[in-house]
Amino acid sequence: MRHRLLLPALASALLLASSLAGGPVRAADAGPPGASSCTGCHAAKRIPDSVIPRIAGRKASDIVQFMREYRSGAWPSSVMGRIAKGFDDQQIDAIAAWFAAQPE
Amino acid sequence: MATRRTFLKLTAAASLAAPSIASAQASGRVVVVGGGFGGATAARTLKVLEPKLTVTLVEPNPVFTACPFSNNVLAALREISQQQFGYDGVQKTGVVLAQTAATAVDASGKTVTLTDGSKLPYDRLVLSPGIDINWGALPGYDEAAAEKMPHAWKAGAQTVLLRQQLQAMDDGGLVVISSPANPFRCPPGPYERASLIAYWLKIWKPKSKLLILDSKDAFSKQRLFQNAWAQLYPGLIEWVSLSQGGKVTAVDPATLTVVTDFARHKAAVANIIPPQKAGTIAQKAGVADRTGWCPVEPVAFESTLQPGIHVVGDSAIMGGMPKSAFAANAQAKVCAGAIVELLAGRKPVDPILINTCYSLVAPDYGISVAGVYRPDKGVLADIPGAGGTSPLEVVGGFRGQEALFASSWFKTITTEVFG
Ligand SMILES: Cc1cc2nc3c(=O)[nH]c(=O)nc-3n(C[C@H](O)[C@H](O)[C@H](O)COP(=O)(O)OP(=O)(O)OC[C@H]3O[C@@H](n4cnc5c(N)ncnc54)[C@H](O)[C@@H]3O)c2cc1C
Numbered sequence: 001m002r003h004r005l006l007l008p009a010l011a012s013a014l015l016l017a018s019s020l021a022g023g024p025v026r027a028a029d030a031g032p033p034g035a036s037s038c039t040g041c042h043a044a045k046r047i048p049d050s051v052i053p054r055i056a057g058r059k060a061s062d063i064v065q066f067m068r069e070y071r072s073g074a075w076p077s078s079v080m081g082r083i084a085k086g087f088d089d090q091q092i093d094a095i096a097a098w099f100a101a102q103p104e
Numbered sequence: 105m106a107t108r109r110t111f112l113k114l115t116a117a118a119s120l121a122a123p124s125i126a127s128a129q130a131s132g133r134v135v136v137v138g139g140g141f142g143g144a145t146a147a148r149t150l151k152v153l154e155p156k157l158t159v160t161l162v163e164p165n166p167v168f169t170a171c172p173f174s175n176n177v178l179a180a181l182r183e184i185s186q187q188q189f190g191y192d193g194v195q196k197t198g199v200v201l202a203q204t205a206a207t208a209v210d211a212s213g214k215t216v217t218l219t220d221g222s223k224l225p226y227d228r229l230v231l232s233p234g235i236d237i238n239w240g241a242l243p244g245y246d247e248a249a250a251e252k253m254p255h256a257w258k259a260g261a262q263t264v265l266l267r268q269q270l271q272a273m274d275d276g277g278l279v280v281i282s283s284p285a286n287p288f289r290c291p292p293g294p295y296e297r298a299s300l301i302a303y304w305l306k307i308w309k310p311k312s313k314l315l316i317l318d319s320k321d322a323f324s325k326q327r328l329f330q331n332a333w334a335q336l337y338p339g340l341i342e343w344v345s346l347s348q349g350g351k352v353t354a355v356d357p358a359t360l361t362v363v364t365d366f367a368r369h370k371a372a373v374a375n376i377i378p379p380q381k382a383g384t385i386a387q388k389a390g391v392a393d394r395t396g397w398c399p400v401e402p403v404a405f406e407s408t409l410q411p412g413i414h415v416v417g418d419s420a421i422m423g424g425m426p427k428s429a430f431a432a433n434a435q436a437k438v439c440a441g442a443i444v445e446l447l448a449g450r451k452p453v454d455p456i457l458i459n460t461c462y463s464l465v466a467p468d469y470g471i472s473v474a475g476v477y478r479p480d481k482g483v484l485a486d487i488p489g490a491g492g493t494s495p496l497e498v499v500g501g502f503r504g505q506e507a508l509f510a511s512s513w514f515k516t517i518t519t520e521v522f523g
Contacts, residue, residue, distance in 0.1 A: 029153075030149075030153055030437070030440075030441030030444070033453060033454065033455050033456040033478075034455075034456035034457075034458070034476075036149075036434065036437035036438060036441065036455075037434040037437070037456070037457050037458035038458070039437075039520060040430055040433055040434060040458070040460075040513070040516065040517050040520070041460070041509075041512075041513055041516055041517075042516075043516045043519060043520050044520075045519060045520075047512070047515050047516045047519055048515075049512075049515065050512035050515055050516055051508050051509065051512050052509060052512045052513070052516065078472070078494065078502065078505055078506050078509060079460060079472055079474055079494075079506075079509070082474045082490060082491050082492050083458055083460075083474055083476060083490070083491075084490075085476070085487075085489050085490040085491070086456065086458070086476025086487040086489075086490030086491065087456070087476070087490075091456065
């Protein structure tokens with residue numbers, strides 16, 4: 001495996017309870033440009049037997065580092081390199097902060 | 105023309121200005137037509153972003169049958185039931201489900217007419233009716249012909265029919281796939297289908313052949329597909345391009361004959377993927393142009409022909425974005441966010457959208473094409489330097505891993521859309 005499959009074990013039930021049913025203000029934020037497309041693969045909710053790593057609730061600085069290294073090719077990937085090349089530093093920072101603020 | 109434009113500008117300005125008097129929070133009625141990848145996403149996202157909205161989803165089918173991964177059903181790798189999703193999760197979000205079809209739209213009176221003649225008023229309307237077959241565009245291909253020569257380009261009974269025909273075919277039979285000119289739903293779809301049928305034929309009917317008759321000279325992920333075919337299914341798949349005479353000009357369902365300008369191919373199984381257009385309700389609403397598809401602006405995907413009506417998914421002309429479930433879902437989320445802003449009297453910011461289409465060449469062999477898009481000169485344009493296909497040369501388990509990512513994507517997106 002070229003990437004870490006970091007799967008935070010406790011989070012899914014909590015997340016589901018809060019993000020649906022009118023939940024907290026934070027979950028009802030559409031996010032900065034680009035973020036809503038990430039969730040097509042990196043869902044807010046835990047998906048049983050998905051092998052795509054979860055990023056909701058991860059440290060913003062980790063997400064930023066991954067994205068920059070995918071973009072430069074320093075960190076290998078199947079698809080993230082092609083995606084990260086569409087975003088500049090500022091956009092990545094905003095998206096990372098938004099995901100970091102989501103329930104893990 | 106000038107008067108019409110002025111009128112549109114005025115109504116657009118009015119609809120933007122009015123709610124801001126009330127408050128900065130959105131309230132209002134949004135109707136969404138079509139409970140597929142675009143529509144169900146739009147309805148759910150609207151309600152999650154702004155619980156005060158009244159959101160009604162109009163969809164006649166109690167169960168949605170998804171097209172992505174339906175090519176696996178043809179190759180007996182999945183059952184059609186695994187493609188099916190109900191609307192409980194959508195309703196749980198607070199969306200009102202109207203289980204019926206929309207039959208008309210009055211864009212100036214802002215109402216949607218339902219099958220029983222009742223009218224639903226709206227402040228903003230979202231249309232995501234997907235495609236309809238452009239019956240009549242291919243001589244000989246009508247609804248009756250589709251029962252003999254299935255398109256299987258809307259998943260469900262057509263998919264099951266094509267699978268049954270393949271299973272009933274004698275070993276050594278000729279399978280013909282006809283692929284249309286651009287634009288059409290799921291550009292890599294015909295070639296993924298050819299791949300997975302070839303995978304199945306190689307195991308169960310190894311003397312058979314598969315012929316793709318194409319109305320194009322190039323197709324999505326072409327080199328990746330062709331390299332894989334040469335490696336996995338040598339001699340089994342033949343692709344005939346437009347300039348080699350591949351364009352299908354007519355079909356004869358009585359004899360299962362597929363006709364080009366140069367030849368008549370008698371098929372054992374004929375899968376005709378015909379020319380398509382935006383779902384019929386788009387024409388009725390006046391949001392489709394002469395191409396049969398719907399022009400929209402690139403920020404909120406509001407129709408450039410009728411203010412107050414947004415179009416997402418396959419029906420819309422989305423610049424560089426292909427017609428995919430991934431794209432429909434991404435567009436619907438952006439559209440929902442923009443509608444919340446518009447109803448609150450704010451101006452939506454320029455979005456960025458991603459598309460990724462995975463295809464399986466074999467169950468454990470995945471390839472992908474991705475793109476990143478932003479508004480540029482009035483259309484959604486590719487961000488230069490981003491996107492592209494999986495590499496042509498890879499080592500180790502790369503293709504196997506992309507196949508796993510493909511099925512992970514399907515689980516993720518269907519959970520996001522349907523709950
Ligand atoms: C074989 C095949 C494989 C595919 N594979 C992939 C893939 O791997 N990845 C990918 O991203 N995409 C794939 N696609 C494409 C994907 O299926 C479509 O792009 C996607 O479904 C488009 O979403 P939509 O919302 O525009 O339309 P749809 O999902 O088709 O939804 C339209 C809905 O509108 C409803 N409707 C229509 N008219 C009315 C009306 N008048 N009133 C009320 N409701 C109405 C319909 O009943 C339907 O439920 C594939 C397609 C095919 C055919």
